[in-house]
Amino acid sequence: MARRTITVHQVRALLSGVRRGGVDIVPLLQAAQIPPLLLGDARARVTTAQFIRLFHALYALTDDEFLGLGPQPSRPGTFAMMCQASLHCRDLGAAMERGVRFYGLFPGGPDLLLERGGPEWGAHQAGEEAAFIVRNDFTAEEERFLAECLVIIWHRLCSWLIGRRIALRWATFAFPPPPYADEYQQLFGCPVRFGAERTGAGFAAHHLGAPLVRDEADLALMLRRAPFELLSRRAYGTTVAEQVRRALVRALGDSPRLPELGETAARLAVSPATLRRRLAADGTSYKELKDTVRRDAAIVGLAEGDEPIAELAARLGFSEDTAFHRAFRRWTGTTPGAYRLLSHDPGAAPEGPATGAS
Template sequence: MSDTTVTIDCVRVVLWGARRRGLDAGPLLVGAGVAPSLLGVRGARVPAESFARLVRDVCAALDDEFLGLADESVRPGTFAMMCRTAIHCPDLASALRRAGSFYALFPGAPRARLSTVVTAPAPAARWEFSVAMPPRLGPFIELCLLGITLRLASWAIGRRLRPSLVELAHPRAASVADHRLVLGEPIRYERPRPALVLAEADLAAPIVRGEHDLRALLAGSPAGLLAGLRPPVAIGERVRRILDRDVAGGTPPAHEVAARLNMSPQTLRRHLRAEGVSFREIRDEVLRDAAVSALADRGWSVAEIAEHLGFSEASAFQRAFKRWAGTTPGAYRSERCPPPPCGEHRRSPGPRNHRQSGGRAESGSSALNT
């Protein structure tokens, strides 16, 4: 099971659409393995696999790929058909225009268009959405629309697509860290419409994927795209996979990860900086998600989780977790992770003898860890 997590606000968006179409949220959450009590907890997160299952269940129950968020349903299979029409375009700009034209055929669906940016310092274009959004849910609908665009476009051209500017309709106060993580920076708030400003050179990038690649992508879409909105970053994702695999007992230090990637620590640092992330940020996110997953398992004590994740003492883990989640592990478990049904009990293998002090990797370049 992946340790990647999704903010509970995205769960609320999916349930809002389900409820407005008359579905009972309770059974949907239980079927996806999400505790209903999490809905009332600010900052809670759920496993990405559970979120993907929820999306698939709501899509099937409503017979609507837009999950009840639009005024009219969009039949399952529409997203796949859009991808099949766009993938044969010669470049990204043509593919985006075709995707926008395709969805314009469906009443009630979000409208999207590509327009020239005349005031930009370099030639660029704006990919913008026009969609009715309830104010409370707007930030997360924007995250899904722009995030899926970035992930799908990056996949199509075979490299990470970096917008020169992200525009969001909601105010800065309503934003969450996921917007910066998924969409990048800079971000401007309270704009007329959610949009991505893309460089002309990126729009001219050729589509490098074919039908065979598309079949693999569509196997879990669009639920899989929603659950994994993290952009496909080359080196950053490889670092995360290494840390994910070795999280038990403490994540390996930066210099060891660099060696596994056949590069020097300085080269690794340079690659990560170019991708807008640091080794410490990736490592903290891996540890946070692993901690959230372990806290949901009532068979683990906080001290055992701390040891399992490689912290030298429980207090170091508690300080780190409070920095990540804004609360202590015990309070997080009490508020967000209800006890399992009677008779259920599971434990993961015990921790290895490897330590991490104060939530920081013990060795490796300090510059990489910041």
């Protein structure tokens, strides 16, 4: 299965809180098996496993659920208690209100708001739309990343509570586009705007009346895997782009030849033109999805496995090693051999002036 990979810009953002405090990040990166040299390459990406290891290393160092990203730390167990307080509410709206009030008890913590309609949306939307708002005036880079994470986690938590994915209508951020702004469409699955007056996300208000379907056992399981259970995009329904990506991932596991657009369209029972149009509405294309599935599979294979590079290239559908090397350099700025060397030995120095041996 080709798991998603994570841009190095998000790795930098995750580290920005401890870097502000003067912490040496090299041991943290090495503990996560992330080559420190990757942080200097804007095209580099890491695996989910590497990112999770980095999160755990930061959590152990900071003893802070916000990993040093916020103006004030959040003591371990705070999020779990908020979930406990909200779990037995009558519906999602009541659960969100209770969660907002819970975090309001902590000075310097997230200043959150559940808004039900509003004049700025127009009279025709009154009562039709709700929004989750982060009201903090986050200005530092690390605080902006925390604001982004708060919107993601609250959206996924709400979807988890009612057992189905809540489709977002919009997401806005009161700061300039970050270096990984093109990742936001994948993260939120809706139109995204930067430089807005406030940070938050809107959704259909009828979700607020949905009953909660989770119990204590479900919560215990989710908390053991938090926050990655919530940061992932699994479950609760999918966009067309996610359906196509899942089909491509399955196909890549069965054969090195990825299906053409027409084959996938037939499998999804739509015409090729309809599939192109729906993917465009999701902010992507069939070619881009094929490319990212191969890219993510290549990075995971090199970072976490020991399959010979020639065999990995053939498994991913490349007829020649040279074609795989060109594609990998375009994806990451380095060669497959250099990426594997650094991933397996994060302290290793690359050979040559650019990217090392392949």
